[in-house]
Amino acid sequence: MTALAKGELYDPFLALGYQKDTKGKHLIRAYLPSAETVLFDGKNAMTRVEGTDFFEVVLPISFKIGSHYQLKWQEKGSRKWAEAYSPYSFLPQVGEMDIHLFNEGKHHHAYRFMGSHLKTVDDIEGCLFVIWAPNVKRVSLVGDFNSWDGRRHPMRAAGGSGLWELFIPGLKHGEHYKYEILSQKDQLLLKTDPYARQMALRPETASRIVEDDTYEWKDKAWQKSRASFDWQHKPISIYEVHAGSWQRPAPDEFFNWDELGDRLIPYVKNMAYTHIELMPVSEHPLDQSWGYQVTGFYAPSARQGTPDQFRAFIERCHLENIGVIIDWVPAHFPKDSFALARFNGDALYEHADPRKGEHKEWGTLIFNYGRNEVKNFLLANALYWLEEFHIDGLRVDAVASMLYLDYDRDPGEWIPNKYGGRENLEAVEFLREMNQVVHQRVPGAVTMAEESTSWPMVSRPVELGGLGFTMKWNMGWMNDNLSYIKQDPIHRKYHHNKLTFSQMYAYSENFVLPLSHDEVVHGKYSLYDKMPGDHWQKLANQRLFYAWQYAHPGKKLMFMGGEISQPEEWNEMTQLNWHAASEGDRHGVNLLVADLNKLYRDCKPLHELDFSDKGFRWIDCNDSDQSVLSLLRYDQEGNHIVCVFNFTPIPRHDYRIGIPTASDYTEIxxxxxxxxxxxxxxxxDTISYEEKPWMGFEQSISITLPPLAALFLKVKK
Known part of the structure; x- marks a missing residue:
């Protein structure tokens, strides 16, 4: 009893609930440090144990041992009475199989028993809490319901599993809570729930109790069709969005998911994108982190509303035939003391050695992928978003930082693997297992790797030695092509290979061509401002560059603002510059992107063989002197589109290119x-062919190439 009152008792059931006195009589004992008077079952006065805040009552002979009982008490200095069933009359609620699978790292739905769950036990409503905190002296629930006093609701340890549990009757949806942990070194820690499904709005950091998912989904048709989604041969055009800065009602306010959906979904549909990719939606304390410093891995950020509002947003997207991908961040987590960092007083979710457990440049910690319970936390989290929110895919952030032990480290600042190499073997196995689990359990869901190195077979099946991702961001294409388009046209002929080099590796992976948020922040300029020349030339270059992206093999991604030719860099603290976008000739860029999406979606040669060299052929890739490229895109039936690009501001008349068929063509x-x-x-309208061999073809056409422009041509029927 003394140990419990000091907050040092490992097993609270030794002192609370059913006990026996020295004479063998059965009694009930409770600890209520703020109570003046306590009644057992609403009528029998309990006796204060002298000099303590413990209260006891000898059970009547008629009372059935093991039954649940209520305590009614009056707080000191108050006339009001509180009443609740005692948590210390309930048996353990977590099953042995759940514990076993969790400790093995194989409980793919751990979130269904971990964290807080409203449930009914023996006809009594309340909330079951389960947390993993091994090697500590004590874990307690604290919240408004017990005046944040860690002595009031100490938890039960589930053997040597590291799990702690407690069922607290009477708690309802919306209650705030945290865990108070007494470490082996007597540190008193106050931690949010790693499995919390909702968090308080920043700057508050408490976890919130929410109802289990009872959302009645209306997207069954979408789910059914997605299960057989032929992503290799279908168009995927992604609009990357930061939900907090696409549009805002006021400078310091956010639209909730309902309000954002009213605006964003019709816009994306009108622009003919197939998917929205949301930058991290998980809870994070700092707006400026863009969501990549996650502190609530299972909680949609409170900035945009409730979990069910997020579900409704996704459902509305699906009903409009728009897929939803989210950024997922298993590469690192922040050092905030209220979250995962040193969760039990020592390194738990992270590696203890900073040479393996810390990203110094980012100021973040690295998950210990070799620890079963940590791996389980992340694997279940991936499935949580896909299954509980019907998300269609995960874009995995910073994969390169996971794969390499020496990532962004100088010699001596990293620890080689057991073979002496730089590969993080534990992270590799985790990524492979994650991809296998996702593709097995959620058919049709896609995973995309932001991987910036030459690690082989990122988007190849695990059974063939790959990492198992569906697709990989083509960072090489992005870097080379942005480097090229920034050149003054007079110098572009010296950099022609930057456009053509990607064909050397374009089919080694299933590539996405990204023009992402990372390219329009921190002094990198907006896409508009990257372009050389005067205002007219900037817009022309931008239109040309987008057409080049859509003609090049690979799925497409564009960050918000690029499609409206926003003149400024992206600023996460304010909405996009919609006013500038509606002005004059900037609107032409927006119209073009919409038409490119429609053409890409409806024209099979532009998407059906994105991942195969059978879908691409150069007409002429060697005209560097005039900075002109011409190519063919094919579909599976052999139909083709001719694409020609003039990267100079000089109109070129009577420019001849070879064509594969003796047909007339027309501009599309x-x-x-x-x-x-x-x-x-x-x-x-009609471009007549000539029986004049050219560039290895039996026939050719003569065309006019506009300045800083692209032409897409098809056979005229």
Whole structure:
């Protein structure tokens, strides 16, 4: 009793609930440090144990041992009475199989018993809490319901599993709580629930009790079709969005998911994107982190509302045939003392040695992927978003930092693996298992790796030696092509290989071509401002560059703001510059992106063989002197589209290219059209072919190439 009152008792059931006195009589004991008077079952006065805040009552002979009982008490200095069933009359609630699978790292739905769950036990409503905190002296629940006093609700240890549990009757949806942990070194820690499914709005850091998922989904048709989604041969055009800064009701306010959906979903549908990719939606304390410093891995951020509002947003996307991908961050977590860092007083979720457990540049910690319970936390989290929120895919952030032990480290600052190499073998196995579990349990869901190195077979099956991702971001294409387009056109002929080099490796992975948020922040300029020349040339270059992205093999991704030619860099603290986007010729870029999406979606040669060299052929990749490229895109039936690009501001008349069929052609896209605010230089409705061999083809056509523009041509029927 003394140990419990000091907050030092490992097993509270030794002192609370059913006990026997020295004479063998059965009694009930409770600890209520703020109570003046306590009644047992609402009528029998309990006696204060002298000099303590413990209260006892000898059980009547008629009382059945093991029954649940209520305590009614009056707080000191108050006339009000409180009443509740005692948590210390309930048997353990966590099953042995759950414990076993969790400790083995194989409980893929650990979130269904870990954390807080409202439930009914023996016809009594309350909340069951389960937490993993091994090697500590004591764990307690604290919250408004017990005046944040860790002595009031100490938890029961589940053997040597490291799990602690407690069922507290009477708690309801919305209650705030945390865990108070007494470490082996007598540190008193106050931690949020790693498995909390909702958190208080920052700057508050408490976890919140929420109802288990009872959302009645209306997207069954989408789910059914997604299960057989042929992602290799279907168009995937992704609009990357930061939910907090796409649009805002006021500078310091956010739209909730309902309000954002009213605006974003119709816009994305009108722009003909197939998917929205949301930058991290999990709870995070700092707006400026963009969501990548996650402190609530299972909690959609309170900035945009409740979990059910997020579910409704995703459902609305699906009903409009828009998929939803989220950024997922298993590469690191922040050092905030209220969250995962040194959770039990020592390194638990992270490695103890900073040479393996810390990203110094980012100021974050690295998960210990070799620890079963940590791996289980992350594996279950991946499935949680896919299954509980019907998310269609995960874009995995900073994969390179996971794969390499020496990532961003100088010699002597990292520890080689058991073979003496730089590969993080535990992270590799984790990623492989994650991809296998996701693809097995959620058919049709995609995983995308942001991986910036030449690690082989990132998007190849695990059974073939790959990492198992569906797709990989093509960072090489992005870097080379942005480097090229920033060049003054007069110098571009010296950098021509930056455009053509990607064909050397374009089919080694299933690539996504990303123009992401990372390229328009921190002094990198907006996409508009990267372009050389005057205002007209900047817009023309931007239109040309987007057409090049859509013609190049690979799925497409564009960060918000790029499609409206926003002049400024992205700023997460304010909404996009919609006013500038609606002004004059900038609107032409927006119109072009919408048409590119529609053309890419509806024209099979532009998407059906994105991952196969059978879908691509150069017409001429060697005209560096004039900075012109011409190519063919094919579908599985052999139909083709001709794409020609002029990367100089000089119109080129009578420019001849070879063609694969003896057919007339017609323009289906001209980025210099006046509709897109161009100069309207182009070709007539019919481009007649000639029986004149050219560039290895038996026939050819002569065309006019507009300045800083792209032409897409198809056979005229």
């Amino acid at each position: 896209l001209n980025t210099d059209s006046s509709y897109y605010s161009g100069s309207d230089c182009g070709n007539s």
